[in-house]
Amino acid sequence: MSVLIIIDAAEGSIKKSAFEALSYGADLAAQLGVTATGVALGKTEGDLSALGQYGVNKIVQVNGDQARSDDPSVLASLLTALVTREQATVVVFSHSLAGKAIAPLLSAKCKAGLVTGAVGLPTTENGFVVKRSVFSGKAFAHVRIDSALKLISINPNSYKINTGGSAATVESVLLTAAAPRITITKKQKSSNELLLTEAETVVSAGRGMKGPENWGMIEELANVMGAATACSRPVADAHWRPHNEHVGQTGIAIAPTLYIAIGISGAIQHLAGVNRSKVIVVINKDPEAPFFKAADYGIVGDAFEVVPAFTAAVKKLKGV
Amino acid sequence: MKILVCISKTPDTTAKIAFTDNNTKFDTAGVQWIINPYDEWYALVRAIEIKESKPDTVLHLATVGVADADPIIRKALALGGDEAFRINLDGADSFQVAFQLAQLIAKGGYDLILTGKETIDFNGSSLGGLIAGINDLPYISLATKLDIADAKAIVTREIEGGEEVCEVNFPVVVSAQKGMAEARIPNMRGIMAARTKPLTVVEPVTQEPLTSVTAFELPPAKAGVKLIAPDQVEELVRLLNQEAKVL
Numbered sequence A: 001m002s003v004l005i006i007i008d009a010a011e012g013s014i015k016k017s018a019f020e021a022l023s024y025g026a027d028l029a030a031q032l033g034v035t036a037t038g039v040a041l042g043k044t045e046g047d048l049s050a051l052g053q054y055g056v057n058k059i060v061q062v063n064g065d066q067a068r069s070d071d072p073s074v075l076a077s078l079l080t081a082l083v084t085r086e087q088a089t090v091v092v093f094s095h096s097l098a099g100k101a102i103a104p105l106l107s108a109k110c111k112a113g114l115v116t117g118a119v120g121l122p123t124t125e126n127g128f129v130v131k132r133s134v135f136s137g138k139a140f141a142h143v144r145i146d147s148a149l150k151l152i153s154i155n156p157n158s159y160k161i162n163t164g165g166s167a168a169t170v171e172s173v174l175l176t177a178a179a180p181r182i183t184i185t186k187k188q189k190s191s192n193e194l195l196l197t198e199a200e201t202v203v204s205a206g207r208g209m210k211g212p213e214n215w216g217m218i219e220e221l222a223n224v225m226g227a228a229t230a231c232s233r234p235v236a237d238a239h240w241r242p243h244n245e246h247v248g249q250t251g252i253a254i255a256p257t258l259y260i261a262i263g264i265s266g267a268i269q270h271l272a273g274v275n276r277s278k279v280i281v282v283i284n285k286d287p288e289a290p291f292f293k294a295a296d297y298g299i300v301g302d303a304f305e306v307v308p309a310f311t312a313a314v315k316k317l318k319g320v
Numbered sequence B: 001m002k003i004l005v006c007i008s009k010t011p012d013t014t015a016k017i018a019f020t021d022n023n024t025k026f027d028t029a030g031v032q033w034i035i036n037p038y039d040e041w042y043a044l045v046r047a048i049e050i051k052e053s054k055p056d057t058v059l060h061l062a063t064v065g066v067a068d069a070d071p072i073i074r075k076a077l078a079l080g081g082d083e084a085f086r087i088n089l090d091g092a093d094s095f096q097v098a099f100q101l102a103q104l105i106a107k108g109g110y111d112l113i114l115t116g117k118e119t120i121d122f123n124g125s126s127l128g129g130l131i132a133g134i135n136d137l138p139y140i141s142l143a144t145k146l147d148i149a150d151a152k153a154i155v156t157r158e159i160e161g162g163e164e165v166c167e168v169n170f171p172v173v174v175s176a177q178k179g180m181a182e183a184r185i186p187n188m189r190g191i192m193a194a195r196t197k198p199l200t201v202v203e204p205v206t207q208e209p210l211t212s213v214t215a216f217e218l219p220p221a222k223a224g225v226k227l228i229a230p231d232q233v234e235e236l237v238r239l240l241n242q243e244a245k246v247l
Ligand SMILES: Cc1cc2nc3c(=O)[nH]c(=O)nc-3n(C[C@H](O)[C@H](O)[C@H](O)COP(=O)(O)OP(=O)(O)OC[C@H]3O[C@@H](n4cnc5c(N)ncnc54)[C@H](O)[C@@H]3O)c2cc1C
Pocket: A205, A206, A207, A208, A209, A231, A232, A233, A234, A235, A246, A247, A248, A249, A250, A251, A262, A263, A264, A265, A266, A267, A268, A269, A270, A273, A283, A284, A285, A286, A289, A301, A302, A303, A304, B013, B037
């Protein structure tokens, strides 16, 4: 019996969310007393046995063109075969773009209960119960999975990454599935920027910045901090910033270690997407801005003065 | 061309999140209900735009819910669509809900099935994929653009750090997100017309849910903000570095 962990490897490189999933799956397998098996679909960069450091025993590398398919149905049917082959009782995904596409398809094919957006390991005293985020981060739900096979996709930045495990054994398999039905005609990479959902630090700005021409100082602060940039909805709606920076209840939900909100009022819909951040810093000239109620640290002041000083202070700390 | 848009009822974004019955049920007292924003702003509006450009398009709406979902589906009909179906079930999990919709879809012969990216209450992001998996249809998730050409769907979807354009034959299930369309406000004519559009109540088929919520929990309250004077930014950086240890 085993816990399978699907390794999220967009374009071949294995990302932080996969390390979290591997650590989660390894800890869960230890808890259940079964094997922890990572699953690499298609070509991945680097030495797969090194993924043992996150605590997994074994890596199954699925070879063949189909394992690189752009059609999530093809990947789900490969995984269906793998579930049987590896006698899996639990499959762990990252709640990433790929996970969101594949996990529900696998759930339907195997009639396996799926909990998305999990934030912690299951408890098994009263059935198999997983804690997940609901109401856009405003609450948690404990969800029991009643099917024999259980699927979990974990939220980015929600599980501690293990270290120090020994090398995993690597096994190659060739599996086949039905032909893809989706054809890709064009790929556009916006850039190799840091992924917003994976970023440890996020610098976010709102309408208080007055206009897109003032974002230079926001980008500079983000740069010195190694942070990703985000924005409030009206900023994206006005096309001051791209849509993929819009965080909140109707944008992207994030949970960085540090979230810095500049010139954002802190409307309930904005907070919903960012309130799982570990530490929140708010810079706003209005002391009554609702964001201060959700913040850990705050400065009541003009962003146009505070932000450059902030950048200078971080540079000084980092000695750059 | 026949399109089905799946509509969900969700609490308004400003609704107070609280629980009753020993934290096992969402407290609906005083809650205003809305059409799930992703379903309305993106899936439904894009479907209406397609119908506007190709008037012979048949546009149906469907929801799984009990009678209290009727005002929501009428609201959606006020924006557009020819008729609606309500599958009469208080769905317990996404699988049970998807299973109901999948039966309706199999019978209805739809070419294009649209859902929102996720609901803003349960944030499952799984309904479209479940429907596609149950009916063995292709699935394109998190689409930011959708066009119809030569009896094919041309869909742009989000990928890590970018976008890609996909082509797929009908029938297909697509989940919609920001970028696909702009929110609309229903006009008086639409509201009047919605009153007389057919809303058929369909009895559910038997399918047990695969998961159940055992309890809800609210996050712990923040300890309170520590304010730093605007001319003391270095102190803020020191606190982030030494006290919070996040810098
Ligand atoms: C259904 C629905 C869904 C929504 N979803 C989202 C969502 O997902 N994400 C989201 O962000 N919003 C969302 N909203 C919008 C939300 O209600 C707010 O309108 C929005 O978040 C406000 O953006 P803002 O804080 O940038 O702008 P404002 O509310 O205009 O706030 C600007 C802030 O900047 C401050 N400021 C001005 N000048 C300065 C200065 N020089 N220095 C420092 N501070 C300054 C002001 O004091 C003010 O607090 C949603 C709304 C609805 C109805």
